[in-house]
Amino acid sequence: MLLSVSRDGRQRLGTQIETQLRGAIREGRLRAGARVPSTRDLACQLGVSRRVVVEAYAQLAAEGYLTLRQGARPCVAETVRGRVLSSPGAGVPAATPRFDLRPRTPDVSAFPRSQWLRCLRDALRTMTNAEFGYGDPRGAEALRSALAEYLGRVRGVAAVPERMIITNGYSQGQGIVCRALAARGARRIGFENPSHPEQRRVAERAGLEIVPIAVDQAGVRLDELERADVDALVLTPAHQHPTGAVLTGERRRGLLTWLRRRDAIVIEDDYDAEYRYDRAAVGALHGLEPDRIVYAGSASKTLAPALRLGWLVVPARLLAAVTDEKDLADCGTASVEQHAFATFLARGELDRHLRRMRGRYRSRRDLLLDELARALPEATVRGVAAGLHATVELPEDYDEHAILDQARRRGVTLMTMRDFWIPPGTGAPTLLLGYAQIPIPAIPTAVLALTDAIRSTRQR
Structure with a gap:
């Protein structure tokens, strides 16, 4: 363990150990559940009396930082999760969407x-x-x-x-x-x-x-x-x-x-x-x-x-x-x-894998096209002869930004053509729907949710 003590310091040896361990836990360098050295091991590592380490661990346990159990290695207490300081700008991980239609990755489950x-x-x-x-x-x-x-x-x-x-x-x-x-x-x-x-x-x-x-x-x-x-x-x-x-x-x-x-x-x-x-x-x-x-x-x-x-x-x-x-x-x-x-x-x-996946992707593409034709007859679908996504062009008066917002509220994540234009590029509102990651049984429900999002923007 990366700790050090100084016999010439102004603090007692035990206090130095407490301060360093407490800081490591607060800053997140030692996470909840992490095991720390036994009192005997740490005393040997630092060249101090075992009693010094025993007292330091006891103090940290009393404060709620460590969990000490007979016959088990000491570890960081689970209750310190809330004390770990988050790094500046660290965001909360985004929730997994119900339907991920972003044209980014293949079906990695295969x-x-x-x-x-x-x-x-x-x-x-x-x-x-x-x-x-x-x-x-x-x-x-x-x-x-x-x-x-x-x-x-x-x-x-x-x-x-x-x-x-x-x-x-x-x-x-x-x-x-x-x-x-x-x-x-x-x-x-x-x-x-x-x-x-x-x-x-x-x-x-x-x-x-x-x-x-x-x-x-x-x-x-x-x-x-x-x-x-x-x-x-x-x-x-x-x-x-x-x-x-x-x-x-x-x-x-x-x-x-x-x-x-x-x-x-x-x-x-x-x-x-x-x-x-x-x-x-x-x-x-x-x-x-x-x-x-x-x-x-x-x-x-x-x-x-x-x-x-x-x-x-x-x-x-x-x-x-x-x-x-x-x-x-x-x-x-x-x-x-x-x-x-x-x-x-x-x-x-690789040849065998591609043969399998071409059949799967084609089935997903065909079902997606059928569902879009029924649900969005006003849309023009392009770019479906190859690849892993379709472009769905909507009439000029549709709002891409509003559609993205409403789709997100319904658990549907997708991308639009506006994400790819080089300013000042303009064009008809166009959705990019990837079909590689979504299972076949989920496609009709996903299209239904997306259609509901689009219709809600028209009502607004």
Whole structure:
């Protein structure tokens, strides 16, 4: 225990022990129920008489800070919960919503725990001693090789292990690329409008100026891109987030022309393209121009955000700079998990998991669409051919803010398009309804509660 006493101090030894323990409990460093050393152990640690510690513990027990029982280790009393000082600004954890329709995570309850555990055990058994060191900052060669094969087969990515970097999720990958671009002289970076605000913050933190580029149902608008004067561009071409638009073949060709003429860099965020329901998935843009496109993916939507596994396929001219940024950031992603994921891929576990989940998500999507069609006939639903959420556009005179408030009162949590616009972006009131986390039996009730919230705002 981190205590100290001074025989030259003005306080008695027992008082010093009491003061330090009392302070640790009040400040929350020792929580209710935490065990403290026995009187014999603490006396030995501090080099004092056991009697001194016995008397200090007795005083703290009399004040209600400690619980002392014959034959049991002393512990912090349960009754001190109310005395623990909260840190400044600490908020009360938000209550779990009755229906969570936020388009954030996949169905993590379906995570293949037993298969992952087997892969973890195999990784621990087969990794060499050297592989438990820092290793290559780009990541474990076994995972880079497995990912290169998988991405080439499933997404049409022109990947080779030497140009891949394993990251702690997509956000870190985007961040190190943006820092490398800024170090090379880039100043302005385009983002689809609307787009994810946290990703824009990552680019701003790297010192880049954000330039909004409008999107429509065919993807990013090339006329605005031509006028934007940007050095780089972040895109979600396979399934635009959050509108759900897919970049058309004509726009892809125009984008590549702009990219080569401008000699710019595109960061392709391929976040959930494996989930396509009405036809085969659209291939990645990267395969058409691998020397100017950074391909970025992660396991956050396919498996679970908790894995914190992401990857980059980097053009040769950026490889050294991005590798250096990754090395500076954290000296490399956790190796055991990398080896486990390499085995997971090689055994076809990810393929099997995605096949299962595509069927489940499609069933949830279809039921959600049926319920919305009955309950909200005035709404226009888009972006449902792929991904894990639907965009529900309402007539112009509906109030997004009021709908969010009324939905929250009914235990429904969702997001709206206003959360993603780059000011001064405007558009029709649009709800974003994620269907990955909500069980099928709950969907009709959730839509009913949401419809009631929307109708209440009309009455007001």
